[in-house]
Amino acid sequence: MQRTSAVYRKLFHIQPAFGDGSSQGFGSRRSPLSGCSGRLVIILLIAAFAVIRYFSTPAEVNHFTGRKQHLDLDHHAEIQMGLASRAEMAAQHGGLSPDASARSHVNRIGQKIVRSTDAGRTPYQFEFHLLADRQVVNAFALPGGQIFMTEALYRMLGSEDEIAGVLGHEIGHVVGRHSSEQIAKNNLFNGITTAIVIGATGSEGGYDAARMAQMVNQLVTLKYGRDDEIESDTLGVRFLIESGYDPEALIRVMAVLKKASGGSNRLEIMSTHPDPGNRAEHIRAEIEKYRAQRR
Numbered sequence: 001m002q003r004t005s006a007v008y009r010k011l012f013h014i015q016p017a018f019g020d021g022s023s024q025g026f027g028s029r030r031s032p033l034s035g036c037s038g039r040l041v042i043i044l045l046i047a048a049f050a051v052i053r054y055f056s057t058p059a060e061v062n063h064f065t066g067r068k069q070h071l072d073l074d075h076h077a078e079i080q081m082g083l084a085s086r087a088e089m090a091a092q093h094g095g096l097s098p099d100a101s102a103r104s105h106v107n108r109i110g111q112k113i114v115r116s117t118d119a120g121r122t123p124y125q126f127e128f129h130l131l132a133d134r135q136v137v138n139a140f141a142l143p144g145g146q147i148f149m150t151e152a153l154y155r156m157l158g159s160e161d162e163i164a165g166v167l168g169h170e171i172g173h174v175v176g177r178h179s180s181e182q183i184a185k186n187n188l189f190n191g192i193t194t195a196i197v198i199g200a201t202g203s204e205g206g207y208d209a210a211r212m213a214q215m216v217n218q219l220v221t222l223k224y225g226r227d228d229e230i231e232s233d234t235l236g237v238r239f240l241i242e243s244g245y246d247p248e249a250l251i252r253v254m255a256v257l258k259k260a261s262g263g264s265n266r267l268e269i270m271s272t273h274p275d276p277g278n279r280a281e282h283i284r285a286e287i288e289k290y291r292a293q294r295r
Protein backbone atom coordinates (compact mmCIF):
# COMPACT_ATOMS: atom_id res chain seq x y z
CA MET A 1 0.00 0.00 0.00
CA GLN A 2 2.84 2.37 -0.79
CA ARG A 3 0.61 4.47 -2.98
CA THR A 4 -1.76 5.09 -0.12
CA SER A 5 1.02 6.13 2.23
CA ALA A 6 2.36 8.51 -0.43
CA VAL A 7 -1.06 10.05 -0.67
CA TYR A 8 -1.21 10.48 3.08
CA ARG A 9 2.21 12.10 3.04
CA LYS A 10 0.90 14.49 0.44
CA LEU A 11 -2.11 15.22 2.57
CA PHE A 12 0.24 16.35 5.32
CA HIS A 13 2.20 18.47 2.86
CA ILE A 14 -0.97 20.09 1.63
CA GLN A 15 -2.31 20.88 5.01
CA PRO A 16 -0.23 23.96 5.96
CA ALA A 17 -1.19 25.63 2.68
CA PHE A 18 -4.75 25.94 3.83
CA GLY A 19 -4.79 28.71 6.38
CA ASP A 20 -2.05 29.67 8.78
CA GLY A 21 -3.14 27.22 11.43
CA SER A 22 -4.02 29.89 13.99
CA SER A 23 -7.13 31.75 12.93
CA GLN A 24 -8.62 29.18 10.56
CA GLY A 25 -8.64 26.05 12.65
CA PHE A 26 -11.28 24.36 14.72
CA GLY A 27 -12.90 26.55 17.31
CA SER A 28 -11.95 29.81 15.56
CA ARG A 29 -14.31 32.73 15.15
CA ARG A 30 -16.63 32.26 12.16
CA SER A 31 -19.23 34.39 10.44
CA PRO A 32 -22.79 33.49 11.40
CA LEU A 33 -23.45 31.98 7.95
CA SER A 34 -20.49 29.58 7.86
CA GLY A 35 -21.89 27.00 10.19
CA CYS A 36 -21.38 23.29 9.96
CA SER A 37 -24.00 22.75 7.27
CA GLY A 38 -22.51 25.44 4.98
CA ARG A 39 -19.10 23.82 5.21
CA LEU A 40 -20.56 20.41 4.58
CA VAL A 41 -22.10 21.69 1.33
CA ILE A 42 -18.69 23.00 0.20
CA ILE A 43 -17.01 19.72 1.10
CA LEU A 44 -19.59 17.72 -0.82
CA LEU A 45 -19.38 20.04 -3.85
CA ILE A 46 -15.58 19.78 -4.05
CA ALA A 47 -15.63 16.02 -3.62
CA ALA A 48 -18.38 15.71 -6.24
CA PHE A 49 -16.43 17.95 -8.64
CA ALA A 50 -13.33 15.77 -8.27
CA VAL A 51 -15.30 12.63 -9.02
CA ILE A 52 -17.18 14.17 -11.96
CA ARG A 53 -13.99 15.61 -13.48
CA TYR A 54 -12.23 12.25 -13.31
CA PHE A 55 -15.04 10.35 -14.97
CA SER A 56 -15.93 13.07 -17.51
CA THR A 57 -12.39 13.40 -18.89
CA PRO A 58 -12.71 11.53 -22.19
CA ALA A 59 -10.76 8.28 -22.13
CA GLU A 60 -8.02 8.05 -24.76
CA VAL A 61 -6.84 4.80 -26.30
CA ASN A 62 -3.10 4.44 -25.84
CA HIS A 63 -1.28 3.65 -29.11
CA PHE A 64 1.25 1.41 -27.37
CA THR A 65 -0.97 -0.52 -25.01
CA GLY A 66 -4.40 -0.37 -26.69
CA ARG A 67 -5.76 0.49 -23.25
CA LYS A 68 -8.20 3.31 -22.49
CA GLN A 69 -6.86 5.90 -20.05
CA HIS A 70 -8.30 8.86 -18.14
CA LEU A 71 -5.63 11.57 -18.28
CA ASP A 72 -5.52 15.20 -17.12
CA LEU A 73 -2.29 16.02 -18.97
CA ASP A 74 -1.64 16.15 -22.72
CA HIS A 75 1.76 15.23 -24.21
CA HIS A 76 2.97 18.83 -24.02
CA ALA A 77 2.05 19.15 -20.34
CA GLU A 78 3.77 15.83 -19.61
CA ILE A 79 6.96 17.05 -21.30
CA GLN A 80 6.86 20.36 -19.40
CA MET A 81 6.28 18.61 -16.10
CA GLY A 82 9.18 16.22 -16.73
CA LEU A 83 11.53 19.07 -17.61
CA ALA A 84 10.39 21.11 -14.60
CA SER A 85 11.07 18.20 -12.21
CA ARG A 86 14.27 16.91 -13.83
CA ALA A 87 16.73 18.88 -11.70
CA GLU A 88 14.93 18.07 -8.45
CA MET A 89 14.90 14.39 -9.34
CA ALA A 90 18.63 14.38 -10.13
CA ALA A 91 19.44 16.34 -6.98
CA GLN A 92 17.84 13.63 -4.87
CA HIS A 93 20.49 11.23 -6.20
CA GLY A 94 23.61 13.38 -5.96
CA GLY A 95 23.21 14.99 -9.39
CA LEU A 96 24.56 13.62 -12.66
CA SER A 97 27.34 11.05 -12.64
CA PRO A 98 30.80 12.65 -13.00
CA ASP A 99 31.73 9.81 -15.39
CA ALA A 100 31.16 11.46 -18.79
CA SER A 101 31.76 8.33 -20.85
CA ALA A 102 29.32 6.27 -18.74
CA ARG A 103 26.77 9.09 -19.03
CA SER A 104 26.99 9.13 -22.81
CA HIS A 105 26.99 5.31 -22.89
CA VAL A 106 23.59 5.29 -21.17
CA ASN A 107 22.18 8.04 -23.35
CA ARG A 108 23.44 6.36 -26.55
CA ILE A 109 21.71 3.08 -25.68
CA GLY A 110 18.47 4.86 -24.79
CA GLN A 111 18.49 6.94 -27.98
CA LYS A 112 19.12 3.81 -30.07
CA ILE A 113 15.95 2.24 -28.66
CA VAL A 114 13.97 5.43 -29.26
CA ARG A 115 15.23 5.69 -32.87
CA SER A 116 14.40 2.05 -33.65
CA THR A 117 10.86 1.97 -32.25
CA ASP A 118 7.55 3.83 -32.24
CA ALA A 119 8.75 5.61 -29.11
CA GLY A 120 10.67 7.85 -31.54
CA ARG A 121 7.44 8.75 -33.33
CA THR A 122 5.84 10.33 -30.27
CA PRO A 123 6.10 14.03 -29.27
CA TYR A 124 8.19 13.00 -26.24
CA GLN A 125 11.73 14.33 -25.84
CA PHE A 126 13.68 11.42 -24.49
CA GLU A 127 16.78 12.06 -22.38
CA PHE A 128 18.64 9.35 -20.47
CA HIS A 129 20.53 10.47 -17.39
CA LEU A 130 23.07 8.55 -15.33
CA LEU A 131 22.95 9.76 -11.71
CA ALA A 132 25.93 9.89 -9.36
CA ASP A 133 24.23 7.87 -6.59
CA ARG A 134 26.28 4.71 -5.90
CA GLN A 135 24.17 3.52 -2.95
CA VAL A 136 20.59 3.50 -4.17
CA VAL A 137 19.85 0.95 -6.89
CA ASN A 138 17.11 2.47 -9.02
CA ALA A 139 15.91 3.61 -12.41
CA PHE A 140 12.88 5.75 -13.05
CA ALA A 141 11.05 7.83 -15.61
CA LEU A 142 9.34 11.19 -15.40
CA PRO A 143 6.40 11.88 -17.71
CA GLY A 144 7.42 13.23 -21.12
CA GLY A 145 10.64 11.23 -21.55
CA GLN A 146 13.12 12.12 -18.78
CA ILE A 147 14.68 8.78 -17.76
CA PHE A 148 17.21 8.14 -14.98
CA MET A 149 19.45 5.33 -13.81
CA THR A 150 21.65 5.44 -10.72
CA GLU A 151 25.33 4.50 -10.92
CA ALA A 152 24.62 1.83 -8.29
CA LEU A 153 22.35 0.06 -10.77
CA TYR A 154 24.53 0.85 -13.81
CA ARG A 155 27.53 -0.83 -12.20
CA MET A 156 25.54 -3.99 -11.46
CA LEU A 157 24.51 -4.52 -15.05
CA GLY A 158 26.80 -6.79 -17.03
CA SER A 159 26.13 -5.79 -20.63
CA GLU A 160 24.75 -3.19 -23.00
CA ASP A 161 21.70 -5.44 -23.49
CA GLU A 162 20.95 -5.34 -19.76
CA ILE A 163 21.24 -1.55 -19.67
CA ALA A 164 18.93 -1.49 -22.71
CA GLY A 165 16.55 -3.78 -20.79
CA VAL A 166 16.24 -1.29 -17.93
CA LEU A 167 15.90 1.70 -20.28
CA GLY A 168 13.38 -0.10 -22.50
CA HIS A 169 11.26 -0.82 -19.44
CA GLU A 170 11.42 2.86 -18.36
CA ILE A 171 10.50 4.00 -21.90
CA GLY A 172 7.50 1.69 -21.43
CA HIS A 173 6.41 3.76 -18.39
CA VAL A 174 6.67 6.97 -20.45
CA VAL A 175 4.73 5.81 -23.52
CA GLY A 176 2.32 3.84 -21.30
CA ARG A 177 1.73 7.27 -19.66
CA HIS A 178 1.69 5.64 -16.24
CA SER A 179 2.64 8.78 -14.30
CA SER A 180 -0.09 10.80 -16.00
CA GLU A 181 -2.59 8.14 -15.23
CA GLN A 182 -1.60 8.14 -11.57
CA ILE A 183 -1.67 11.93 -11.46
CA ALA A 184 -5.23 11.83 -12.79
CA LYS A 185 -6.13 9.30 -10.11
CA ASN A 186 -4.32 11.30 -7.42
CA ASN A 187 -6.15 14.45 -8.50
CA LEU A 188 -9.35 12.60 -7.88
CA PHE A 189 -8.08 11.57 -4.49
CA ASN A 190 -6.61 15.02 -3.79
CA GLY A 191 -9.92 16.65 -4.70
CA ILE A 192 -11.52 14.58 -2.00
CA THR A 193 -8.72 15.13 0.54
CA THR A 194 -8.78 18.86 -0.32
CA ALA A 195 -12.46 18.88 0.49
CA ILE A 196 -11.70 17.26 3.83
CA VAL A 197 -8.88 19.71 4.57
CA ILE A 198 -11.04 22.71 3.68
CA GLY A 199 -13.72 21.20 5.84
CA ALA A 200 -11.26 20.99 8.71
CA THR A 201 -9.71 24.45 8.33
CA GLY A 202 -12.54 26.42 6.76
CA SER A 203 -10.17 27.99 4.21
CA GLU A 204 -9.16 27.44 0.63
CA GLY A 205 -6.48 30.15 0.42
CA GLY A 206 -3.13 29.10 -1.06
CA TYR A 207 -4.55 26.25 -3.09
CA ASP A 208 -3.29 27.52 -6.46
CA ALA A 209 0.10 28.48 -5.10
CA ALA A 210 0.56 25.05 -3.59
CA ARG A 211 -0.51 23.21 -6.70
CA MET A 212 2.71 23.09 -8.74
CA ALA A 213 4.87 22.18 -5.74
CA GLN A 214 2.38 19.48 -4.95
CA MET A 215 2.57 18.13 -8.51
CA VAL A 216 6.36 17.88 -8.35
CA ASN A 217 6.07 16.22 -4.99
CA GLN A 218 3.65 13.73 -6.49
CA LEU A 219 6.10 12.89 -9.25
CA VAL A 220 8.94 12.37 -6.82
CA THR A 221 6.91 10.07 -4.60
CA LEU A 222 4.98 8.20 -7.30
CA LYS A 223 5.01 4.46 -7.08
CA TYR A 224 3.90 2.35 -9.97
CA GLY A 225 1.42 -0.43 -9.50
CA ARG A 226 2.00 -4.02 -10.46
CA ASP A 227 -0.08 -3.65 -13.65
CA ASP A 228 2.13 -0.75 -14.75
CA GLU A 229 5.24 -2.90 -14.22
CA ILE A 230 3.83 -5.76 -16.24
CA GLU A 231 2.83 -3.38 -19.04
CA SER A 232 6.29 -1.77 -19.06
CA ASP A 233 7.95 -5.19 -19.17
CA THR A 234 5.78 -6.14 -22.15
CA LEU A 235 6.72 -2.91 -23.93
CA GLY A 236 10.35 -3.31 -22.87
CA VAL A 237 10.54 -6.74 -24.49
CA ARG A 238 9.06 -5.34 -27.70
CA PHE A 239 11.43 -2.36 -27.74
CA LEU A 240 14.48 -4.57 -27.12
CA ILE A 241 13.61 -6.90 -30.00
CA GLU A 242 12.78 -4.02 -32.35
CA SER A 243 16.05 -2.27 -31.61
CA GLY A 244 18.19 -5.39 -31.99
CA TYR A 245 18.91 -6.03 -28.31
CA ASP A 246 18.59 -9.40 -26.59
CA PRO A 247 15.20 -9.39 -24.78
CA GLU A 248 16.42 -12.15 -22.44
CA ALA A 249 18.67 -9.48 -20.91
CA LEU A 250 15.59 -8.19 -19.09
CA ILE A 251 15.27 -11.58 -17.37
CA ARG A 252 18.93 -11.33 -16.37
CA VAL A 253 18.23 -7.87 -14.94
CA MET A 254 15.53 -9.39 -12.74
CA ALA A 255 18.03 -12.01 -11.53
CA VAL A 256 20.62 -9.31 -10.81
CA LEU A 257 18.09 -7.36 -8.75
CA LYS A 258 16.97 -10.43 -6.86
CA LYS A 259 20.55 -11.38 -6.02
CA ALA A 260 21.41 -7.81 -5.05
CA SER A 261 18.45 -7.57 -2.69
CA GLY A 262 20.40 -9.85 -0.33
CA GLY A 263 23.27 -7.33 -0.20
CA SER A 264 23.68 -4.04 1.56
CA ASN A 265 22.77 -1.75 -1.34
CA ARG A 266 19.54 0.14 -0.92
CA LEU A 267 17.25 -1.51 -3.44
CA GLU A 268 14.84 1.33 -3.87
CA ILE A 269 13.94 -0.17 -7.24
CA MET A 270 12.13 -2.95 -5.37
CA SER A 271 9.70 -0.51 -3.81
CA THR A 272 9.07 1.47 -7.00
CA HIS A 273 9.12 -1.65 -9.23
CA PRO A 274 7.52 -4.56 -7.37
CA ASP A 275 8.19 -8.30 -7.40
CA PRO A 276 11.02 -9.26 -9.79
CA GLY A 277 10.41 -12.99 -9.36
CA ASN A 278 7.02 -13.11 -11.05
CA ARG A 279 8.06 -10.46 -13.53
CA ALA A 280 10.75 -12.77 -14.94
CA GLU A 281 8.13 -15.40 -15.76
CA HIS A 282 5.96 -12.81 -17.45
CA ILE A 283 8.91 -11.48 -19.48
CA ARG A 284 9.77 -14.99 -20.64
CA ALA A 285 6.18 -15.54 -21.76
CA GLU A 286 6.17 -12.21 -23.63
CA ILE A 287 9.37 -13.11 -25.48
CA GLU A 288 7.85 -16.44 -26.54
CA LYS A 289 4.65 -14.72 -27.64
CA TYR A 290 6.51 -12.11 -29.68
CA ARG A 291 8.70 -14.73 -31.35
CA ALA A 292 5.69 -16.92 -32.17
CA GLN A 293 3.99 -13.93 -33.82
CA ARG A 294 7.00 -13.36 -36.04
CA ARG A 295 7.41 -16.97 -37.17
Ligand SMILES: [Zn+2]
Pocket (backbone or CB within 6 Å): 169, 173, 224, 228, 229, 232, 272, 273
Ligand atom coordinates in the same frame (compact mmCIF):
# COMPACT_ATOMS: atom_id res chain seq x y z
ZN1 LIG B 1 8.97 0.02 -13.68
